Amino acid sequence: MQIPCPLCGLRDSREFTCKGDAVTLDRPAADAPAGDWHAYLHLRDNPAGPTRELWYHGGGCGAWLVVMRNTATHAVSGAVLASEARHAG
Amino acid sequence: MRYSGLQVLAQGLTGNRGWRPAWRDPAPKDEYDIVIIGGGGHGLSTAYYLAREHGLTNIAVLEKGYLGGGNVGRNTTIVRANYQLEGNSQFYSHSLKLWEGLEADLNYNVMHSQRGLINLFHSDGQRDAFVRRGNMMINQGDDAILLDREGCRKLLPYLDYEQTRFPIYGGLYHPRGGTARHDAVAWGYARGADRRGVDLIQQCEVTGIDIVGGRVTGLQTSRGAIRAKKVGIVVAGRSSQVAAMAGMRLPIESHVLQAFVTEGLKPVIDHVISYGMGHFYISQSDKGGLVFGGDLDFYASYAARGNLPMAEHVAEAGMSLMPMIGKARTLRSWGGIMDMSPDGSPIIDRTDIEGLYLNCGWCYGGFKAVPGSGHCFAHLMATDRPHPAAERYRLDRFATGHGLMDEEGTGSQHNLH
Numbered sequence: 001m002q003i004p005c006p007l008c009g010l011r012d013s014r015e016f017t018c019k020g021d022a023v024t025l026d027r028p029a030a031d032a033p034a035g036d037w038h039a040y041l042h043l044r045d046n047p048a049g050p051t052r053e054l055w056y057h058g059g060g061c062g063a064w065l066v067v068m069r070n071t072a073t074h075a076v077s078g079a080v081l082a083s084e085a086r087h088a089g
Numbered sequence: 090m091r092y093s094g095l096q097v098l099a100q101g102l103t104g105n106r107g108w109r110p111a112w113r114d115p116a117p118k119d120e121y122d123i124v125i126i127g128g129g130g131h132g133l134s135t136a137y138y139l140a141r142e143h144g145l146t147n148i149a150v151l152e153k154g155y156l157g158g159g160n161v162g163r164n165t166t167i168v169r170a171n172y173q174l175e176g177n178s179q180f181y182s183h184s185l186k187l188w189e190g191l192e193a194d195l196n197y198n199v200m201h202s203q204r205g206l207i208n209l210f211h212s213d214g215q216r217d218a219f220v221r222r223g224n225m226m227i228n229q230g231d232d233a234i235l236l237d238r239e240g241c242r243k244l245l246p247y248l249d250y251e252q253t254r255f256p257i258y259g260g261l262y263h264p265r266g267g268t269a270r271h272d273a274v275a276w277g278y279a280r281g282a283d284r285r286g287v288d289l290i291q292q293c294e295v296t297g298i299d300i301v302g303g304r305v306t307g308l309q310t311s312r313g314a315i316r317a318k319k320v321g322i323v324v325a326g327r328s329s330q331v332a333a334m335a336g337m338r339l340p341i342e343s344h345v346l347q348a349f350v351t352e353g354l355k356p357v358i359d360h361v362i363s364y365g366m367g368h369f370y371i372s373q374s375d376k377g378g379l380v381f382g383g384d385l386d387f388y389a390s391y392a393a394r395g396n397l398p399m400a401e402h403v404a405e406a407g408m409s410l411m412p413m414i415g416k417a418r419t420l421r422s423w424g425g426i427m428d429m430s431p432d433g434s435p436i437i438d439r440t441d442i443e444g445l446y447l448n449c450g451w452c453y454g455g456f457k458a459v460p461g462s463g464h465c466f467a468h469l470m471a472t473d474r475p476h477p478a479a480e481r482y483r484l485d486r487f488a489t490g491h492g493l494m495d496e497e498g499t500g501s502q503h504n505l506h
């Protein structure tokens with residue numbers, strides 16, 4: 001598996017750590033109801049197909065990426081910087 | 090047909106012409122009292138115990154592929170009861186006791202082999218943790234013996250004790266731990282359930298769950314609609330998809346776990362060994378292959394195959410523990426889809442939908458749980474009350490935070506177990 005880092009180019013997945021579903025970017029407000037925090041921490045769509053995930057390029061530029069990947073085939077279709085993905089909404 | 094030594098002899102002398110299929114291949118009926126979705130180990134054992142313990146026989150197990158084609162036929166077959174947390178320890182103790190009577194109960198040889206399991210430790214801190222775990226196992230009524238380095242050497246003379254990286258300080262020995270033949274467990278439960286009247290329906294994929302007024306009424310399947318009073322979801326790695334048919338979102342992520350087997354060798358490894366550093370564990374199958382594995386690949390996957398980095402890591406860990414295995418050639422590797430829960434412990438519970446029950450979250454440890462899980466899930470589905478051995482496996486523990494069971498102490502979050 002290779003991941004196209006926007007800063008470093010196409011790199012081996014060994015350089016990255018997967019954090020999991022990119023829903024973790026949508027952090028609830030500190031005073032949000034407990035149910036929102038439960039959903040944020042625990043509940044997942046867990047799709048069998050296309051997904052958006054957070055990967056950390058620890059063995060490269062140190063950036064957090066949002067990686068588009070297919071969980072059924074392991075095909076990676078793209079990656080953007082997490083900071084930009086968040087601004088894009 | 091009852092299996093016995095006499096039967097084998099009689100059949101052998103008459104050209105083996107009398108053997109019959111071990112279960113029927115029925116067409117689905119329009120309606121059942123209970124339908125189990127998923128013909129893996131847990132689904133089949135649930136059906137078996139519903140019939141055996143609760144006298145319920147108007148039951149179907151629906152399997153989208155073939156019986157035993159999921160994780161139950163892909164795992165590394167370790168059976169043990171060395172968990173430490175309240176909730177887990179009684180459950181796995183319960184399950185191991187069922188294993189110990191299983192072959193007689195099923196009239197089927199599942200090749201359960203209590204060859205002993207040794208968890209190695211490599212530091213003072215790890216020894217303290219294993220002493221504590223061993224005491225908890227003994228308090229639970231199970232067996233645990235602390236071995237020092239010399240004790241390990243007697244049982245496992247071929248390990249690299251002097252390595253500078255992870256010197257072996259000793260091990261926690263669990264003599265009743267061991268292995269079983271994974272397919273045979275699925276087949277034995279399938280045959281036992283079938284003989285009690287359960288319909289095992291293969292090539293039947295559930296595509297929808299019918300709910301009317303908050304109560305389950307039946308299922309849509311690739312072989313037509315089937316009405317059901319009660320439905321159990323027991324689909325391991327596919328739990329999120331099937332639960333979504335009932336509008337539920339689960340605290341589950343599906344990950345790939347790989348395993349490996351070498352060419353057949355003369356007996357060299359008598360026990361199950363797990364390395365306390367660089368996740369690696371190994372045993373030898375009755376055919377002689379060394380069966381080993383390690384960690385998850387640590388990304389979500391439904392591909393039932395993993396990638397090279399973890400294969401390399403496992404091989405390196407194995408070599409650092411027992412350099413002798415470097416001479417063996419790996420024949421095959423494969424992966425299974427693991428239903429990972431945030432705290433690493435399973436869920437056996439009702440859902441908010443009347444008549445719909447959920448059994449999932451077995452992570453990479455659900456083979457040993459097959460008898461206990463089926464037994465407790467059958468109890469829950471038949472009586473609407475949790476079995477005492479599984480009453481902590483609640484779905485709402487993630488929402489409330491009460492009763493999280495994080496054996497590893499790493500936190501109750503995805504991707505930490």
Ligand SMILES: Cc1cc2nc3c(=O)[nH]c(=O)nc-3n(C[C@H](O)[C@H](O)[C@H](O)COP(=O)(O)OP(=O)(O)OC[C@H]3O[C@@H](n4cnc5c(N)ncnc54)[C@H](O)[C@@H]3O)c2cc1C
Pocket residue numbers: 126127128129130131132151152153154155157158159160161162163164165166167168293294295296323324325326327331346347348382423424425426427451452453454455456457458
């Ligand atoms: C490589 C590997 C090593 C492992 N090693 C061990 C070990 O040493 N010890 C241990 O205790 N555990 C181990 N495990 C874990 C264990 O195998 C699983 O936790 C356990 O088998 C899961 O339960 P099951 O047998 O019911 O699952 P499965 O056998 O996966 O059964 C689920 C079934 O549901 C069916 N299904 C899914 N969706 C549908 C649908 N829509 N309609 C109908 N049917 C459906 C699937 O086809 C499948 O047959 C290992 C797993 C793997 C992959």
Ligand SMILES: [Zn+2]
Pocket residue numbers: 005006007008009057060061062063
């Ligand atoms: Zn980078």
